[in-house]
Amino acid sequence: MSRLGVVMIPPTLSLYIGRRFLLAVLGMQAGLTAIGALFDFLDLLRQASDKPHATFGRIVVMEILRVPWLGMQILPFAVLLGGIFAFWRLTRSSELVVARASGVSAWQFLAVPVVCAAMIGGVTTTVVSPLSAVMFARAETLYSMYLEIGSGPxxxxxxxxxxxxxxxxxxxxxxxxxxxxxxxxxxxxxxxxxxxxxxxxxxxxxxxxxxxxxxxxxxxxxxxxxxxxxxxxxxxxxxxxxxxxxxxxxxxxxxxFASPSALSFWALPRFITVLERSGFSPTRHELAFQSLLALPLLCATMALVAAGFSMRPARRGGAAKMLGAGLISGFALFMLSDVAAQFGKSGALPVIMAAWAPAAAGLMLALALLLHLEDG
Known part of the structure; x- marks a missing residue:
């Protein structure tokens, strides 16, 4: 215990919690991306049913090229579900109860998972986004060649x-x-x-x-x-x-104009400048850029929401209801992001508000839950 009376969380415990959280999120990300890719692949096969040049091999290549883009869309929800799973297991095995009994607060306990979630979002924005943009652009080219025949390149x-x-x-x-x-x-x-x-x-x-x-x-x-x-x-x-x-x-x-998904985080500012100089509306691309900027905060928010709904001790009862409420809240936040994006594209909302409001709303919800859990 420090001179201020604050229990410092041991580094070994921090690494253990961070590893459990990270493995759960990565596993959930892989599983959800695979499911999403399967449904997307089936939809491409349906569209290719009357296109003789859209062979099975080309559809497979097209889907492989779209996988990183799908993974980026699924990431916030994967953080939520992975976080709920990791914290629920820690609570069920009483590891969290022991840590709390030793004087570790919820804020100290969650520091490493929140940082991990923010880092996952940051790496996705800065590293995965350029790779996804290159692959998605190629997938769009193949789509226009074989599935949109007659639309005119x-x-x-x-x-x-x-x-x-x-x-x-x-x-x-x-x-x-x-x-x-x-x-x-x-x-x-x-x-x-x-x-x-x-x-x-x-x-x-x-x-x-x-x-x-x-x-x-x-x-x-x-x-x-x-x-x-x-x-x-x-x-x-x-x-x-x-x-x-x-x-x-x-x-x-x-x-x-090139789809925002076909442009990396680093290329979007220059492309937005070109649009503005040419007199075209850059709203879609500005929204995509701000959404990528907000992704680390959104991932950290999802980690906090997961903790708020899954750290209730089992002896208090109602754990199943809390987990269900967490899933519903995650879906609601996911839908809010999509609705805000549509309003942003239409100009009904400022771009910055449309991109950052869902993360801010989720953050306030998570902080309220954790304050109730810790001090309520």
Missing amino acids: LSLAGGQLWLRQADPAAGPGGIAILHAHDVHLKGKALTTGRVTILQLDRHTSLHDRIEAATGTLQPGGWRLDQVSILKSDDATKTMTTMRFPTDLTVGRVQES
Whole structure:
């Protein structure tokens, strides 16, 4: 005991509690991720049932690439369930009762598990997120190639637009590949700098090449200015303006930006800056960035919630009800996070509030429970 009368928790006990908690969380994480991946795999198989090019092997690869992303979505709930399991076993075996009887408070007892949970969240944000982003981006590419056939490949990143679409002007089975630089959204109008369009026939031989100094996306087509048309069998033609038909819309361009899940924690700030400079809304990506920042706090909160609902001594009775209440509270917190995210994406809530409010609400609930348990 120290001079202040506070019992210091022995390092051996701290390591023991931390190891039990960490193993329970990692085991729960592995089990829940496997279950989630199985259901996701079955859904991909269902979507691939009428897609001849989406073979079983490609679906397997696609699912493997999505596993880290699934694990990140499940992590807070895995911390909750793993924590409940670990603390319940410590309580049932009377190890927690002995520690409390020796003068160790709940706050000292929980210090190591909370730090472990926060570290798991921090490692997920800074290390797992980049790996997950690379793999998820590849999975999305495979998904668009084999399960979204006919939607038209479209990518927009770094202020440049790439589009491939059917082009009857290049003959039966012809396609057009459009590359536009310096894409900006001003009000409801999409404007670009230099535009290059390659018109290819069904054998991918060049039919025409169109170069324009600027372009404006309008309903039903592009308006191109200062146009040069190089035909494969004729001299170059110049035009002041021309119209190139397309079914692309400004809304679809907005949606085509790289998914926040396909960008790592480290890449999101730069991408948000690009969006703001181009005039597009960065709300989805800002929300993803703030959610990753809040993940360590959310994991620590889940550990505290787990402790608050599972450290009740068995001799007092009602342990099953407390564990059930813990599970329900975890589900409610999980749903609150999803609802807040939807409000944040729609602009109804500030992004920071949408990302941090669920963790803050869970933290207040956990602290109230532990204060009641310790001092009530």
